[in-house]
Amino acid sequence: MAEPAVPVVVRPFEIIGRRTIELIEVLGRFGSFFLLALVSMVTPPFKTRAFVDRLHYIGYRSLLIIILTGAFTGMVLGLQVSLTLSRFGSEAFLGPAVALSLIRELGPVLAALMVTGRAGSALTAEIGIMRITEQIDALTVMALSPFRYLVTPSILAGIVTFPLMTALFDVVGIFGGYLVGVKLLGLSEGTYFGEMRTFVDLHDVMTGFWKSLSFGAIVTWVATYKGFYVGHGAEGVARATTQAVVLASVLILVWDYFMGSILP
Amino acid sequence: MIKVRGLTKSFGGQPVLRGVDLDVPDGSITVIIGRSGGGKSVFLKHLLGLLRPDSGEVMINGTDITHLGSRAMDEVRQHYGVVFQGGALFDSLTCFDNVAFPLREKTELGPDEIAKRVEQRLEQVGLAGVGAKYPAEISGGMRKRVAIARALVTEPEIVFFDEPTTGLDPVLVNTIHRLILTLHRAYGFTAVMVSHEIPEIFELADTVAMLHEGRIVAVGPPAAIQGSPNPVVQQFIRGEPELKA
Known part of the structure; x- marks a missing residue:
C-alpha cells in the first residue's frame, strides 16, 4: 500500500529526519566495519602474507615521498624559524624549534597526508576495482573472508608503518633544518643539536608516536571502507577514491587537534 | 538438491x-x-x-x-564452485596462483600436490602452459576458462x-x-x-x-x-x- 502524502509543512522535518537516519546508518556501518577489522586482528586465521604485502604497499613504496617531503619541510622550517628567531636574538633555539614542530605536529600530520595521497587513494581504488569486478564476491563464495585478506592486513599495516614513516620524516626533516640553519645560515652544529637534546623529551616523541599510530588506523580504515562499499563502475571508483582522500585528510586534521588537546 | x-x-x-x-x-x-x-x-x-x-x-x-x-x-x-560473469580472477595473481588459491587457503595439501592438481585443471580447460601469465595478459575466453578451472579445482x-x-564469439561460446x-x-x-x-x-x-x-x-x-x-x-x-x- 502506498504511503500517505506528507503535508507540506511537515516535509522539512521529514527530510531532516530521513537524512539523520541515513547519517546514523552510515556511521553505524563505518563503526562496525572498524570493529570487525579489530576482531579479525586478534582472531585466527591470520593472513601474514597479505599483511607483509600491505607493509610493502603502504610503507616501503611511500618511502621516497616521505624522504622528499620531510627534507623540504625541515629546510623550510629551518629557514622561516631562523628568520623569526633572529628578530628576538634567539637563533640558538632553532634546533629545538625545528625538532619540536616536526616531532609533535608536522611529522605525524604531513607524513599521514602524504601517505593518504599516495597509498590511501591506491588502496581505495584497488579494493573498489576488486568489488566491481566481483573479486570480493569470489572470495566470499570461496568461504574466505574478504575482511581478512583486504581490510585487516591494510589497517594493521597502517598502524605499523605510519609511526615508522613519521620517525623517518622527523629525522630527515631535522637534518633538512640542519642543512639550512647550520650549513647555510651559519649556526653552530653543537648549538643546533645540543639545545635540541635539552628541550625535546620523551613526552614529545610519544605525542608524535600516538598521533601517527592513530592516523595510520584512520587513513587505512577510511580507504578500505570507501573501497569496500564503492558505487557502480569506474565513476563509482573515482568518486570513492576522491571521498577517501578528502575524508581521511579532514579526519587527520580534526583528530590531530583532539589528540593535541589531550596528550601532554 | x-x-x-x-x-x-x-x-x-x-x-x-x-x-x-x-x-x-x-x-x-x-x-x-x-x-x-x-x-x-x-x-x-x-x-x-x-x-x-x-x-x-x-x-x-x-x-x-x-x-x-x-x-x-x-x-x-x-x-560451491562459482564462475562469475567476468571471471573475477584476482588481478595480482598469476593464472596458476588463481587456480591454486582455493587449495592453498582451504586445504592442507602440500605444494607438490597443489601444483599437480592445478596443472591438471589448466590442462583440462586447454590452458596448459599459461599458468605463469597474469589475467590481464590473456584473452577474455582464456580468462573464462581459468575461472572454470578455479571453480572446479576443489571438486565442488x-x-x-x-x-x-x-562477450565471446560463437566459436568460443x-x-x-x-x-x-x-x-x-x-x-x-x-x-x-x-x-x-x-x-x-x-x-x-x-x-x-x-x-x-x-x-x-x-x-x-x-x-x-x-x-x-x-x-x-x-x-x-x-x-x-x-x-x-
Whole structure:
C-alpha cells in the first residue's frame, strides 16, 4: 500500500529526519566495519602474507615521498624559524624549534597526508576495482573472508608503518633544518643539536608516536571502507577514491587537534 | 538438491523477484534464461548467499540458507564452485596462483600436490602452459576458462555459472559449453547456469527455466521449452523485439 502524502509543512522535518537516519546508518556501518577489522586482528586465521604485502604497499613504496617531503619541510622550517628567531636574538633555539614542530605536529600530520595521497587513494581504488569486478564476491563464495585478506592486513599495516614513516620524516626533516640553519645560515652544529637534546623529551616523541599510530588506523580504515562499499563502475571508483582522500585528510586534521588537546 | 520456494526480493520498493519456485536435481545442468534485468543475477546471488530475500526459502541439500549466519553459510559454500560473469580472477595473481588459491587457503595439501592438481585443471580447460601469465595478459575466453578451472579445482558438488560465455564469439561460446559438458560428465557436479545463449544452451541443459518479470514462467527439458506455447518464452527464444502498445 502506498504511503500517505506528507503535508507540506511537515516535509522539512521529514527530510531532516530521513537524512539523520541515513547519517546514523552510515556511521553505524563505518563503526562496525572498524570493529570487525579489530576482531579479525586478534582472531585466527591470520593472513601474514597479505599483511607483509600491505607493509610493502603502504610503507616501503611511500618511502621516497616521505624522504622528499620531510627534507623540504625541515629546510623550510629551518629557514622561516631562523628568520623569526633572529628578530628576538634567539637563533640558538632553532634546533629545538625545528625538532619540536616536526616531532609533535608536522611529522605525524604531513607524513599521514602524504601517505593518504599516495597509498590511501591506491588502496581505495584497488579494493573498489576488486568489488566491481566481483573479486570480493569470489572470495566470499570461496568461504574466505574478504575482511581478512583486504581490510585487516591494510589497517594493521597502517598502524605499523605510519609511526615508522613519521620517525623517518622527523629525522630527515631535522637534518633538512640542519642543512639550512647550520650549513647555510651559519649556526653552530653543537648549538643546533645540543639545545635540541635539552628541550625535546620523551613526552614529545610519544605525542608524535600516538598521533601517527592513530592516523595510520584512520587513513587505512577510511580507504578500505570507501573501497569496500564503492558505487557502480569506474565513476563509482573515482568518486570513492576522491571521498577517501578528502575524508581521511579532514579526519587527520580534526583528530590531530583532539589528540593535541589531550596528550601532554 | 537445490529447492527454491516463494523467493521474493525488492530493491527500494521495486520488486525484482516476485515468488520464484525452482527445483534443481542433483547432478543435473539447469540453465536459467530470461531477458536482461529480469532478475537472473539477483536470483543467482540468493543461491550463493550474497543476498538475503524478503521472503521465501532456498534449500541447499536440505538446509534453508536464507537465515544462516556467516559461519554456517561458509560451511554450505565449501561445496560451491562459482564462475562469475567476468571471471573475477584476482588481478595480482598469476593464472596458476588463481587456480591454486582455493587449495592453498582451504586445504592442507602440500605444494607438490597443489601444483599437480592445478596443472591438471589448466590442462583440462586447454590452458596448459599459461599458468605463469597474469589475467590481464590473456584473452577474455582464456580468462573464462581459468575461472572454470578455479571453480572446479576443489571438486565442488554444486557449480554456479553466471553468464560464462557473455562477450565471446560463437566459436568460443561452443568451446566453453563443450568444456562445461565434458567436465560435468567427468565430475558429476550439479550445475546452475544463467545464460543468454539461445539456442546453444538447449544442447547443454538438462532443464531450462525461464525467469520473466521476477517469476519462473516456464521450466522443463529443452525440448519442452522450445515447444512451449507461452508467448513470452517463444518471443525470447526467437529473439523477437518487444511490441509496445
